[in-house]
Amino acid sequence: MLSRQIAAKLQEYETPFYLYDVALLRQTLESLMSIASKYDYKIHYAIKANYDARLLQIIREYGVGIDCASGNELRCAIEAGFDPKQIVYAGVGKRDKEIRYAIEQGILAINCESIEELHLVNELAGEAGRVVSVALRVNPDIDPKTNHCIDTGQADSKFGISYEEILSQVDDIKSLMNIQVIGMHIHIGSQIRELHVFENMCNKVNAIVANLTQLGFELEFVDVGGGLGINYDMPENEPIPNFASVFAIIKQHLKVGARSVHFEFGRSIVGQCGELITKVLFNKTTATGRRLVIVDASMTELIRPALYGSYHNIENITSEEEQRLKYTIVGTACESTDVFDENVSLPITKRGDLLTIKSAGAYGMSMASCYNQHDLPGAVYSDTL
Ligand code: LLP
Numbered sequence: 001m002l003s004r005q006i007a008a009k010l011q012e013y014e015t016p017f018y019l020y021d022v023a024l025l026r027q028t029l030e031s032l033m034s035i036a037s038k039y040d041y042k043i044h045y046a047i048k049a050n051y052d053a054r055l056l057q058i059i060r061e062y063g064v065g066i067d068c069a070s071g072n073e074l075r076c077a078i079e080a081g082f083d084p085k086q087i088v089y090a091g092v093g094k095r096d097k098e099i100r101y102a103i104e105q106g107i108l109a110i111n112c113e114s115i116e117e118l119h120l121v122n123e124l125a126g127e128a129g130r131v132v133s134v135a136l137r138v139n140p141d142i143d144p145k146t147n148h149c150i151d152t153g154q155a156d157s158k159f160g161i162s163y164e165e166i167l168s169q170v171d172d173i174k175s176l177m178n179i180q181v182i183g184m185h186i187h188i189g190s191q192i193r194e195l196h197v198f199e200n201m202c203n204k205v206n207a208i209v210a211n212l213t214q215l216g217f218e219l220e221f222v223d224v225g226g227g228l229g230i231n232y233d234m235p236e237n238e239p240i241p242n243f244a245s246v247f248a249i250i251k252q253h254l255k256v257g258a259r260s261v262h263f264e265f266g267r268s269i270v271g272q273c274g275e276l277i278t279k280v281l282f283n284k285t286t287a288t289g290r291r292l293v294i295v296d297a298s299m300t301e302l303i304r305p306a307l308y309g310s311y312h313n314i315e316n317i318t319s320e321e322e323q324r325l326k327y328t329i330v331g332t333a334c335e336s337t338d339v340f341d342e343n344v345s346l347p348i349t350k351r352g353d354l355l356t357i358k359s360a361g362a363y364g365m366s367m368a369s370c371y372n373q374h375d376l377p378g379a380v381y382s383d384t385l
Helices: 004-010 022-039 053-061 071-079 096-105 115-128 163-168 170-174 196-214 243-253 267-273 304-308
Strands: 017-020 042-046 065-068 087-089 109-112 132-139 179-185 221-223 260-265 274-285 291-295 314-316 324-330 339-347 354-357 378-381
Touching: 022 042, 022 053, 022 243, 022 260, 022 267, 053 267, 065 071, 071 087, 071 096, 096 109, 096 115, 109 115, 109 179, 109 221, 115 132, 115 170, 115 179, 132 163, 163 170, 163 196, 179 196, 196 243, 260 267, 267 274, 304 339, 314 339
Parallel strands: 017 378, 042 065, 042 260, 065 087, 087 109, 109 132, 132 179, 179 221, 221 260, 291 324
Antiparallel strands: 017 274, 274 291, 274 354, 314 354, 324 339
16 A cells, blocks of 8 residues: 555656556566576566566566567567567567568567468578577467456467467478477466466476477477466555466476476566556446546556456545545546446545556556547656655
8 A cells, every 4th residue: 555655746746647666576576586596497578568668677687588579569678678589579460570670680589370470480581591590389278267358378269379280280390491490389378376277288388398309399498478467356465476386386397308498477577566546537426326436547548447357456545534435436538348446445535536556567558548549648666756
């Protein structure tokens, strides 16, 4: 909970804006990297979660690499000073110019998601006179037990190449002389809270890696993606995700010999470090008796509730009222789904009060839009308050 003193300072900034807890980000990175180094695991930050320049500078200080999902994300990472040799690039639909750029930059691997893409990378690598390192993104057909909107590794998903297709195309893949398959990649979904899912994932990966090796692929690394979830219900109880538990599961169950093991964490690195601060514009009650609080943020600053029905904890950080009421918190956008939450218990909330929408550091700002010609939200950092 933000102190009264900080809440008072926040009144000086134009709302809505993202407030980033820089100290928490550092603690999170320290926790992550100290445990990862014990196992010699390689960590990439999934830059799609948040590409705020200040946060990227901090993340880079900890020696983390990058996982990107577009040419522009790759450019952003390079401009922020990340080492291309620590960057991987996945995505089902890479444009020619994006692939050309990735080839030029000499990144660690292009994670290819279709046989056609492998052919295209091979062709463009040939044009550039290079042999390009790629990883095969395999669809492992695993249910990650998360919101269906954000699972990515089930058989019917658009992501990855089906294992059967890889098996049927082995000779074809091997005939491509301008690419070298050096890795195997999977990412099964996001906001995974049932950690036993990672055990199933390891079992699948073990079998796939063993078979690919037998088929003659010389894999140097296995990239098991991201997906570790955070506690949206009670963020204060778990400000830093349980990296130790995930790594212990992976260590115990992943059997990939001397190959290096890579992770691509997004949400678990930045999710709890950001919150969206918004001001109450109006109160009104519907004919059905629903008490609405209309705030100056909307789905244009944080789309997760409207898009996936996601929950974010909301608090009033300035009200001094004792009595609490139940409110529906709605945004300014011209969309009926622009509702942050219903039945939220808050102290009596009035025009001018500041609310915080918590756990918004990941997929908040990076998914912001200008719908209704809204301005993009600003950013405030805890260490400059
Ligand atoms: N690697 C790949 C290939 C990915 O597609 C993703 C996320 C990650 C890593 C990072 O996953 P994380 O550690 O953040 O779970 N906008 C949605 C989440 C979409 C995730 C897309 N891919 C949300 O707000 O919940």
